[in-house]
Structures are given as structure tokens and as C-alpha cells.
Amino acid sequence: MREVRKFKPSNIIVHILLLILVLINLFPLYWMVTFSLKNNDEILGYSYVDEATGERVLVPPNHVGLPQHWEWGNYNKAMNTGNMGQYFINSLAVSTSVIAITVIASFMATYALTRMVWKGRKMMNKFFMLGLTIPIHAAIVPVFTILSKMKLLNTYAALIVPYAAFSLSMGILISIGFMGDIPYDLDEAAFLDGCGVWKIFFRVIAPLMMPAIATVGIYTFLQCWNELLFATIFVSSGKYRTLPVGVQQLFGQYTTDWGPIGAALTIATLPTMIVYILLSKRIQDSFIAGAVKG
Amino acid sequence: MKRTFTYKLNIFLFLLPALILFIGILIAPIIMSAYYSFHEFNLVANTDMEYVGLNNYRILFSSMLTNPNTGKLYANSMYLGDALAHSLILAALSTFIQLPLALIIALKLSKGIRGERAYLSIFFMPVLISTVIIGRLWMNIYDPGQAGLLNAGLRALGIDKWLFPAITSRITSSKLPFTGQWTGFRETALLAAFIPILWQYVGYHMLLMYAGIKGVPADLLEAAQLDGCTEGQVNRFIIIPYIKPILKVCVIFAVTGSLKSFDLIYALMKDTSRAELPSTLMYKLLFLHQRYGLGSTVAVILIVLCFLFAMLISLAFRDKGAKVA
Amino acid sequence: MKKVCALLLALTMVLGMASAFADEVPTLTLWCIATESDANRPAYEAAIPAVEEALGVKIEWEAFENDSYKTKIKSTSAEELPDIFFTWSGAFAGDFATAGKLYCLDEEYKNYTADLPEVMLQNSTYDGKHYAVPLTMNIVTLFANMDLLKEAGYDAVPTTYDDLMACCAALKEKGIIPFGCSGNATWCVTEYLEPIIEKTIGYEAMNEIFAGRATWNDPAIATAVDTFQKMIIDGYFDPDGLSLDNDTVKANFIAGKYAFYQNGSWNCGEINDAEGNFQAALFPVMDAEKATYGQVIGGPNDALAVSAASKNPELAAKVAFALGKEICHYGYLAGSGLPAWTPDYDTSAVKPLVADVAKMVAESEGMVLFGDNAMSADPANVYLSYVAKVYGCEIDGAGFIEALTNELQ
Structure with missing residues (x-):
């Protein structure tokens, strides 16, 4: 179908419709960045008394345009309230740890589920897939009790452990797809060479599972980078606070001042956007791979 | 004998990390929640667990019942009925508006349109933005004052003059006039919550479907074209049946996703009661009312609902040809 | 050279000691x-x-x-x-x-x-x-923008209910919104509702109810709620308030968008320092047999x-x-x-x-603590959820007392 890319008038209509969708997609983001650089007068509109005529002049808000006065100070305010840099690092630390744990645990489980022959492995697989439908929030009170008994509240582990547990099902689902593509001959050859299961797993299978890391990683990242409720309840000290909680808290600080709110929104969005723009094809491919394998 | 033992031990060791996490953090909490739901206690006050039998379920479900003596609903501020109805509406909106939209875009893009990759990248982008941020961004978009983008747009186009009175006349829950308070009324708050969800996730489903369509074997499509099938016929009889497994995944994600959604509603409106979902109701009962038994009961209901829907969807998609994952 | 070294060393030691000392704070x-x-x-x-x-x-x-x-x-x-x-x-x-x-x-x-x-x-x-x-x-205070009141022909904050309603009507006539109240934070609605209830049933009766010693099933409360709601339906409140937060509403009042703003006295400083002519008053008496002007909400x-x-x-x-x-x-x-x-x-x-x-x-003649503080978490939030419904005009006074009686007693 690709070859017959002829000029068709219907294509123009399709393009126009798609461009409208693009506009709907991007405009809120554009608006966010512009109001992060405006002051309240420009955002809300204001009025002043004209000295020459003595009449009150209403200046309407500037919604769509670029800022007339670029208020870079909004970014200063947003950065200086709370500790955005620290929160960002915390989020990063939590996410990477969760990805590491999820990858290791799900690769190992997948190996046992697909490469080792035993009774009940189908049942065990179904058991793990239950996790796909369990809503993370529904577990909050018991998990709180468990973490508190283990003295883990208010540590990185308070977030890493539950996030990893809730990412596990998806991780196993994706890994099964990827591991299925690895030929069984390799295991057999290694077995004949005298390798035990552990050696086969670490020397033969794990290196071939590298592409799966990206896919499992992206799904896991999406799950834990944004999580708000656990992060609010399980961590009370600012030392371990993650970005969504920090941003949410900042909104409480500037309720009427729109500029710093916009700046905070932009700061919190920017890093992921930059990574996405740089790696968009890889991210999409990994994402698609997960869907197809799953 | 020893061999089989070590083999079994190895299986166990390979499963161990996953099992510890899974049972400790997912399965045990479900059982604990079920246990809590028959009790009342206060996590702050460290009160003892008080066995209350089915009382928590009675409280929640009675809010959905009609009092035969008065013909009115039992007065109850728990609104489980509202929360369930809202989540069903949200699931229906996601399935019947979001997914078809995603499918149409995916079908168009996968046919090799110029710049398909760029379109794909842009549509997928909101998926990566934190839900808290999207909630707050849309809160500002909906702002009823001067600064709100949506109302400013409507005013600029002059649509507000007929749209607002039209909405006012449709609002039955309140006697107040609608002047652009999108999150302020029962009738509009849920829709106001759905739009950002649609905005964020349409790209997610689109990308999944796009991937599925790209996986349709080329010879199948060519054969259909040689038979003189129109584009619509190809879509309907070849592509859509072929990507059925992916559509199923999308429906499951969309439905359980709407049952689970919490962050967005929480960030979008401070008072969630007008768009109450089981998850926000649970949050309220736990951390505002400090009724941990009652909140856990909502958690149990939420888990049961999610399982129920996942099973129903699997059943709906089960037919002779398609394999059930 | 040696001296310099020694001096530096001494300095480091002193600094080190100072920092060690600082650590002990x-x-x-x-x-x-x-x-x-x-x-x-x-x-x-x-x-x-x-x-x-x-x-x-x-x-x-x-x-x-x-x-x-x-x-x-x-x-x-x-x-x-x-x-x-x-x-x-x-x-x-x-x-x-x-x-x-x-x-x-x-x-x-x-x-x-x-x-x-x-x-x-x-x-x-x-x-x-x-x-x-x-x-x-703090107590609940009725803040008034005297410049706006003047436009409607009032030089002082009305001290009787009828006078206040006449003033609201006059303000509305002039295109000025009388009241602003945030519906996003329900405690702001209680700042309006509680004084109205107090001025209808008296502070003793209200304290009994908040303490759980008396029931909500009092028709006078229903009347008070209906009075409040009539003001809303008559357009005396900014309809946008339903989904505005309190800080925005306060900013609107200070900017001269509303004639009155009833909220805690902690706002006094901010309103006092704002440009304009503001006064503080109390909500007028509704039922003179049970309440007096000097009864307040707060503590x-x-x-x-x-x-x-x-x-x-x-x-x-x-x-x-x-x-x-x-x-x-x-x-x-x-x-x-x-x-x-x-x-x-x-x-x-x-x-x-x-x-x-x-x-x-x-000079207060009786005091009732804010309802959401007087009651413990569960009843307080049940109460707040119905107060929110009152502001959204989803239930009326009869519905309010019926619901609270059923659920809290």
C-alpha cells in the first residue's frame, strides 16, 4: 500500500483533520508554557484609569499570545518553593530502582514459568496476571499497615516496594512475549555443555533479553513516575518526597498566582518531554513491542 | 531423586522474588482489606478492631436503596451509588468515544500517510505527562474566572450566549445558573473529568492499535484489494478482526483504567463529590472521615468490580477464531 | 611563614570547633x-x-x-x-x-x-x-467594601436582616455582586451558613448540636438554611464561586468585585492593608427571641x-x-x-x-466553635458534605436537617 502513495484529494482532508487534532493536543501545552511566563495582570486582565481622559480602561487578558513582559521570575519562585531539584532526583531514584527490581523479578519468574517444566505453571501464570486488574489504590490501608510494621514508612523503600509489586504483572506479561522468541535450542546446547539452570539463565537467556528491558522499563516508568496517592501517604518527610507530591504541594502555595503554577507545571513536564523528543522512536517501538508481545 | 529436588528448589528460587512482592503487596492486602471490611477501626487513634459484621456493606449499599415509606433514597452521604454510576459512565465514554476515535486515527495513520511518524509522536506525547500536572492544567483551562482558557474561547466565539443557558436548563441537580463552572455541577463535572482523560490517553490506545494494524500481513491486504474491496471493507472485514486481541487489551485498559482513575479527579477538583468515583470515595472515607473499615469496604468493592469487568470483557471478546490471552 | 601556618591552623581549629558547636544545636x-x-x-x-x-x-x-x-x-x-x-x-x-x-x-x-x-x-x-x-x-467576620456600599446608597453595614437584604437588592440593581464564597473549599461555605444558623437558633442551642447532645432535627435550622439558599438563588452570590478556591474569592473581594466577604478574622490584616475602604461587622440577627447581634462563631x-x-x-x-x-x-x-x-x-x-x-x-455575647472543628472527623465530614450540597442548591433546609438527623444521631 505504501507504494501507491498517489496524490488524492481525500488525503488533504485527512491531513486537515489530523492537524486539528495536533492543535488540540499541543495547544494546552503551548498555553501552559506561555502563562508560565506571564504575570497575573496579563493572565487575568486588569483595568487602569487613563490620566488624560480620566476614564477607566479595561485591558482584557492575554490568553493566546506570547507574553508581553517575560516573567522569568516565575521560574525562580517555583524552583525556590519546596525543593524541586531534590524531588526530581527522588523520583528518578525511585523509578530506576523500581525498574531494576521489576526487570530482575519478572525475568526470573518468566524463566520459571516458560522454560522450566512443572505442574501448575499455567495456574501460576494466571495468578500473576491477576495483578493487571487490581487497582493500586485499593491496597493502600493494608500496604500502609505492612510498611509501618516493617518500619519502612518514610523511606525510599516505602515507594519502591509497592511500585515494583504493582509493576510485576505487566513485566511478566511482556517478558513472556520476549522470552518466547528465544529459541529453545540455545538452552539445550548450554545444558549439554553442562550448564545448570542458573548458568543458562544468566549466561544465555538474560543477555538475549536486553531489548525487553526497554519495554518493561517504559511501562514501569509510566506506572511509578506519576503515582500520587501512595507517594502522599507513605512518605511524609521532604527528604524522600517525589515530584508529583512536590508539584501538588506547590499548587497549594500559590493559589492565586498563576505564573509560578505554570512554571512548576512546565518544570515538571520538561524533563520527560526532552527525553521523549530525543528518544521518541525508541520509546514508541518499545511501547509497541510490549503491546504486541503482550 | 536429588535431581528433581534441586530442580524443584530452583523453580521455587526463580519464582521467589516475584512471589514475595506479589503475595506480600498484592494478595495479602486483598485478604486484609476483606478482613478490614467487616471491622471498624481508626488508624490514627490506634483503636482496636471492632467487629461490625456486614454493617459497612449495609451502610454503603443502603445509600443506593429507596426507602419504601417515603419513596426517596435513604439519606446517606456515602454516595456509593453515585460512585458506581460515575465509573460506569466513565468506562462507557472511554470505550465508545475514546477507543473508536483512537481506532479511526490509527487506521488512517497506518495507511502510510505523509508524516505518520510525526503525528504518532505528537498524539502519544500527553501519555508521558504526569496525571497530576494534566489535572492541574485542565483545572486552569476550566477556570470560571477571566483567565480560564475554555470559557474565554467560548466567550470570544460568542458560543456562551446560547450554550450556557442551554446547559442551565439541563441541570436538574441544582437551582444555580451555569456560568462556566464546569467542575461545579453534577451534570458537567464528570464530563469535565473525561475530556482530560480522553486528551491524555487517546494517543496511548492509538499507538497500540497502530502497532496491531502494522502487523497485519501485507498479502492479506493485497488479496483483498485485488478482490476490489473498498478501504472501508478492508478495515471492517480484514483489519479489525485481525487486531481483535489488541482491541481487547485496549478495552480492558480503558475500562479498568476508568475504575482506577484517582489522580486526575483529585488534581482536577478539590471537592470530588460531584464526580465521585469509587477510588475518590475510598480516599475520602479513609483519610477525611477516618473510617478505615468503611474505606476498606469500598476498596473490596473496587477490586471485585475490576475483576468482574475484566472477565466480562474477556467473555465478550471470546469467539471461535480469536485466541483468548 | 610558620606564623601564618599556625594562624591558619588555629583559625581552622576555631572554625572547626564553632561548626562542631553549631552541630550541637x-x-x-x-x-x-x-x-x-x-x-x-x-x-x-x-x-x-x-x-x-x-x-x-x-x-x-x-x-x-x-x-x-x-x-x-x-x-x-x-x-x-x-x-x-x-x-x-x-x-x-x-x-x-x-x-x-x-x-x-x-x-x-x-x-x-x-x-x-x-x-x-x-x-x-x-x-x-x-x-x-x-x-x-478568630471569629467569622462580615467584611464589607464601603465604596461599593456607598454606590448602592449605604454609608454603614446593615445591622438588621431586612436592611441587609434591601442592601443586597440595591447592590444587585447597580450590577454589583453582593457576596463571594468559595464552593471549592467547603469550610468557606460554613463561614456563611454557621452564623446564619447561630443568629436563627442562638448559640446555646447550636453548641448543644455540635456537641452531639441535641439533634439537628430543628425546623429553625431548616429555615436558616432556606434563608441562605434564597440569597444564593436570588443571585446575591457570585455563581462562579461554585468552582473557585478561597484565595481567588478573597482576591476578587479585595479587587472590588464583591461588596461583602464573610470569612475568618485572620483576613483582617490583609483586607485592612488593601487599597479601598473596608469595614468589619457581624451577620445580623434573624430571630431576635433566640439570638443577639453579639453572638459569634469562632474561638x-x-x-x-x-x-x-x-x-x-x-x-x-x-x-x-x-x-x-x-x-x-x-x-x-x-x-x-x-x-x-x-x-x-x-x-x-x-x-x-x-x-x-x-x-x-x-463584647461577644456567646461563642460557638467552627463546626468542622467542634465535631470529630466522621460527623464533621458528613456535615461538610451536606453543607456543600446546600451551597450547590442540591438539597433544601428540610433535606439538610433530615439527612443530618438520620446520619449523625
Whole structure:
């Protein structure tokens, strides 16, 4: 179908419709960045008394345009309230740890589920897939009790452990797809060479599972980078606070001042956007791979 | 004998990390929640667990019942009925508006349109933005004052003059006039919550479907074209049946996703009661009312609902040809 | 050269010792709700360094937004609580006290009996023991923009209900919105509803209901709710308020968008300093047989509590009292509250609007604590959920009393 890319008038209509969708997609983001650089007068509109005529002049808000006065100070305010840099690092630390744990645990489980022959492995697989439908929030009170008994509240582990547990099902689902593509001959050859299961797993299978890391990683990242409720309840000290909680808290600080709110929104969005723009094809491919394998 | 033992031990060791996490953090909490739901206690006050039998379920479900003596609903501020109805509406909106939209875009893009990759990248982008941020961004978009983008747009186009009175006349829950308070009324708050969800996730489903369509074997499509099938016929009889497994995944994600959604509603409106979902109701009962038994009961209901829907969807998609994952 | 070296060495040692000494300053943690946009912020910013200096401690403090703070502080386990934290007195602190999470302050209070009248501790006393240090006290105040009132032909804030309604009608005629109220934060709605109920049924009856000793099933309450709702339906409230937050509503009032704004007296300083001509008053009497003009809603409500799990509770208690006194001092002068502590400083600089409200408190003829603080968590939130429905005009007065009677008794 690709070859017959002829000029068709219907294509123009399709393009126009798609461009409208693009506009709907991007405009809120554009608006966010512009109001992060405006002051309240420009955002809300204001009025002043004209000295020459003595009449009150209403200046309407500037919604769509670029800022007339670029208020870079909004970014200063947003950065200086709370500790955005620290929160960002915390989020990063939590996410990477969760990805590491999820990858290791799900690769190992997948190996046992697909490469080792035993009774009940189908049942065990179904058991793990239950996790796909369990809503993370529904577990909050018991998990709180468990973490508190283990003295883990208010540590990185308070977030890493539950996030990893809730990412596990998806991780196993994706890994099964990827591991299925690895030929069984390799295991057999290694077995004949005298390798035990552990050696086969670490020397033969794990290196071939590298592409799966990206896919499992992206799904896991999406799950834990944004999580708000656990992060609010399980961590009370600012030392371990993650970005969504920090941003949410900042909104409480500037309720009427729109500029710093916009700046905070932009700061919190920017890093992921930059990574996405740089790696968009890889991210999409990994994402698609997960869907197809799953 | 020893061999089989070590083999079994190895299986166990390979499963161990996953099992510890899974049972400790997912399965045990479900059982604990079920246990809590028959009790009342206060996590702050460290009160003892008080066995209350089915009382928590009675409280929640009675809010959905009609009092035969008065013909009115039992007065109850728990609104489980509202929360369930809202989540069903949200699931229906996601399935019947979001997914078809995603499918149409995916079908168009996968046919090799110029710049398909760029379109794909842009549509997928909101998926990566934190839900808290999207909630707050849309809160500002909906702002009823001067600064709100949506109302400013409507005013600029002059649509507000007929749209607002039209909405006012449709609002039955309140006697107040609608002047652009999108999150302020029962009738509009849920829709106001759905739009950002649609905005964020349409790209997610689109990308999944796009991937599925790209996986349709080329010879199948060519054969259909040689038979003189129109584009619509190809879509309907070849592509859509072929990507059925992916559509199923999308429906499951969309439905359980709407049952689970919490962050967005929480960030979008401070008072969630007008768009109450089981998850926000649970949050309220736990951390505002400090009724941990009652909140856990909502958690149990939420888990049961999610399982129920996942099973129903699997059943709906089960037919002779398609394999059930 | 040697000398320089020695000097440098000595200097390093002195600095090292100084830093070692600095490390020994005990550190205490404090959580409060004095965020950037909060009226109490300046008082905290002034009081904390003063106390740090005076007692030789370091206070690490963090501020959270009001509504999220309520859930945060309640869901924090005992060990994770900071040494000192802000709390509302009444049943809110009571939940902590009965859970054994608060350090008893009776011992430390002995040093402050002269500065802090015991009556001010009344709302945070459980089983005869004192558990929190009051900061300021506040009452619900009816703020009026006199310039806008003048446009409608009024030189003073109406003191009777009929007069107030006539004034609202006149304001509406002129295209001025009489009232602004945030529907996003339900406590703001109670700032309107509770005075109306009080002025209808009287403060004694209302205290009985909040304490759970009397039922909500009082037709007079239904009448009060209907009165409030009639004002809403008649268009005396900004309809946008339904989904605006309180800070925006306050900003609108200060910017001259509304003629009246009824909210806590902690706003006095901010409104006093704003450009314009503002006055403070009370909501007029609805039923003269049961209530008088001088009855108010409020009390010593803001307080600091010390965590029972604090590593150094005696010091934390000492700091809490010192902080309470200083925050009260600076807060009173800044106009973010009325003093719970007897002033031992020059009060001639107190802002006029604050002085007016202080006079109302001094002459008050009865007081009812804010409903959401007077009741414990569960009934308070049931109550708030119906108050929200009242503001959204989803239930009427009869529905309100029926619902609360069924659910709270």
C-alpha cells in the first residue's frame, strides 16, 4: 500500500483533520508554557484609569499570545518553593530502582514459568496476571499497615516496594512475549555443555533479553513516575518526597498566582518531554513491542 | 531423586522474588482489606478492631436503596451509588468515544500517510505527562474566572450566549445558573473529568492499535484489494478482526483504567463529590472521615468490580477464531 | 611563614570547633499551614527566628496547603510526626490526644499561666489535661467594601436582616455582586451558613448540636438554611464561586468585585492593608427571641501540639509555648488573628480593622466553635458534605436537617 502513495484529494482532508487534532493536543501545552511566563495582570486582565481622559480602561487578558513582559521570575519562585531539584532526583531514584527490581523479578519468574517444566505453571501464570486488574489504590490501608510494621514508612523503600509489586504483572506479561522468541535450542546446547539452570539463565537467556528491558522499563516508568496517592501517604518527610507530591504541594502555595503554577507545571513536564523528543522512536517501538508481545 | 529436588528448589528460587512482592503487596492486602471490611477501626487513634459484621456493606449499599415509606433514597452521604454510576459512565465514554476515535486515527495513520511518524509522536506525547500536572492544567483551562482558557474561547466565539443557558436548563441537580463552572455541577463535572482523560490517553490506545494494524500481513491486504474491496471493507472485514486481541487489551485498559482513575479527579477538583468515583470515595472515607473499615469496604468493592469487568470483557471478546490471552 | 601556618591552623581549629558547636544545636521539626499565600505566613517568618535565637534551637519547618494538610497529618503514623505541628483545637486535636499521640503540656504550661489565660486552652483540653498551645483566636467576620456600599446608597453595614437584604437588592440593581464564597473549599461555605444558623437558633442551642447532645432535627435550622439558599438563588452570590478556591474569592473581594466577604478574622490584616475602604461587622440577627447581634462563631482554634513520639518532648514543649506566644504576637500585629495570649507589648500599632474585631470579641455575647472543628472527623465530614450540597442548591433546609438527623444521631 505504501507504494501507491498517489496524490488524492481525500488525503488533504485527512491531513486537515489530523492537524486539528495536533492543535488540540499541543495547544494546552503551548498555553501552559506561555502563562508560565506571564504575570497575573496579563493572565487575568486588569483595568487602569487613563490620566488624560480620566476614564477607566479595561485591558482584557492575554490568553493566546506570547507574553508581553517575560516573567522569568516565575521560574525562580517555583524552583525556590519546596525543593524541586531534590524531588526530581527522588523520583528518578525511585523509578530506576523500581525498574531494576521489576526487570530482575519478572525475568526470573518468566524463566520459571516458560522454560522450566512443572505442574501448575499455567495456574501460576494466571495468578500473576491477576495483578493487571487490581487497582493500586485499593491496597493502600493494608500496604500502609505492612510498611509501618516493617518500619519502612518514610523511606525510599516505602515507594519502591509497592511500585515494583504493582509493576510485576505487566513485566511478566511482556517478558513472556520476549522470552518466547528465544529459541529453545540455545538452552539445550548450554545444558549439554553442562550448564545448570542458573548458568543458562544468566549466561544465555538474560543477555538475549536486553531489548525487553526497554519495554518493561517504559511501562514501569509510566506506572511509578506519576503515582500520587501512595507517594502522599507513605512518605511524609521532604527528604524522600517525589515530584508529583512536590508539584501538588506547590499548587497549594500559590493559589492565586498563576505564573509560578505554570512554571512548576512546565518544570515538571520538561524533563520527560526532552527525553521523549530525543528518544521518541525508541520509546514508541518499545511501547509497541510490549503491546504486541503482550 | 536429588535431581528433581534441586530442580524443584530452583523453580521455587526463580519464582521467589516475584512471589514475595506479589503475595506480600498484592494478595495479602486483598485478604486484609476483606478482613478490614467487616471491622471498624481508626488508624490514627490506634483503636482496636471492632467487629461490625456486614454493617459497612449495609451502610454503603443502603445509600443506593429507596426507602419504601417515603419513596426517596435513604439519606446517606456515602454516595456509593453515585460512585458506581460515575465509573460506569466513565468506562462507557472511554470505550465508545475514546477507543473508536483512537481506532479511526490509527487506521488512517497506518495507511502510510505523509508524516505518520510525526503525528504518532505528537498524539502519544500527553501519555508521558504526569496525571497530576494534566489535572492541574485542565483545572486552569476550566477556570470560571477571566483567565480560564475554555470559557474565554467560548466567550470570544460568542458560543456562551446560547450554550450556557442551554446547559442551565439541563441541570436538574441544582437551582444555580451555569456560568462556566464546569467542575461545579453534577451534570458537567464528570464530563469535565473525561475530556482530560480522553486528551491524555487517546494517543496511548492509538499507538497500540497502530502497532496491531502494522502487523497485519501485507498479502492479506493485497488479496483483498485485488478482490476490489473498498478501504472501508478492508478495515471492517480484514483489519479489525485481525487486531481483535489488541482491541481487547485496549478495552480492558480503558475500562479498568476508568475504575482506577484517582489522580486526575483529585488534581482536577478539590471537592470530588460531584464526580465521585469509587477510588475518590475510598480516599475520602479513609483519610477525611477516618473510617478505615468503611474505606476498606469500598476498596473490596473496587477490586471485585475490576475483576468482574475484566472477565466480562474477556467473555465478550471470546469467539471461535480469536485466541483468548 | 610558620606564623601564618599556625594562624591558619588555629583559625581552622576555631572554625572547626564553632561548626562542631553549631552541630550541637538541637533541631526540632515543625509542620504548619502557613504557606506563601496564607495570612499567617509573616507571623511564622518573624516568630521562628526569634525563638531559635532565644532558646538556642534550630527549627526545620515546612508548610502545607490547608485541605491537604488535614489528610496528611491524620495519615501520618505516630513515629513519623514532626516534633511540633499545627493543629486545629476541638475534636481535631482531640482525635490525636485520645490516640495518645500528643505530649501533655500541663507541666510546661505552669510557666505561662500569667500570659495565657486558661480559658484559651479550653478547646484543647481533654480529660482535664492540656494538649495544645493556642496561637490566635478568630471569629467569622462580615467584611464589607464601603465604596461599593456607598454606590448602592449605604454609608454603614446593615445591622438588621431586612436592611441587609434591601442592601443586597440595591447592590444587585447597580450590577454589583453582593457576596463571594468559595464552593471549592467547603469550610468557606460554613463561614456563611454557621452564623446564619447561630443568629436563627442562638448559640446555646447550636453548641448543644455540635456537641452531639441535641439533634439537628430543628425546623429553625431548616429555615436558616432556606434563608441562605434564597440569597444564593436570588443571585446575591457570585455563581462562579461554585468552582473557585478561597484565595481567588478573597482576591476578587479585595479587587472590588464583591461588596461583602464573610470569612475568618485572620483576613483582617490583609483586607485592612488593601487599597479601598473596608469595614468589619457581624451577620445580623434573624430571630431576635433566640439570638443577639453579639453572638459569634469562632474561638481559640489555631494551636501547636507536641508529638508524644518526639525525641525531646520537654524541649519541644518549651519551644511550642515560645513559638505560640511569638506567633500570636506577630500575628496580632500583622492582623492575621486576635490574641489568645495576653499582650505584653505595645498594641497601639494594631490595625484598625483588627481592633474593631477585637472589640467584637471582647463584647461577644456567646461563642460557638467552627463546626468542622467542634465535631470529630466522621460527623464533621458528613456535615461538610451536606453543607456543600446546600451551597450547590442540591438539597433544601428540610433535606439538610433530615439527612443530618438520620446520619449523625
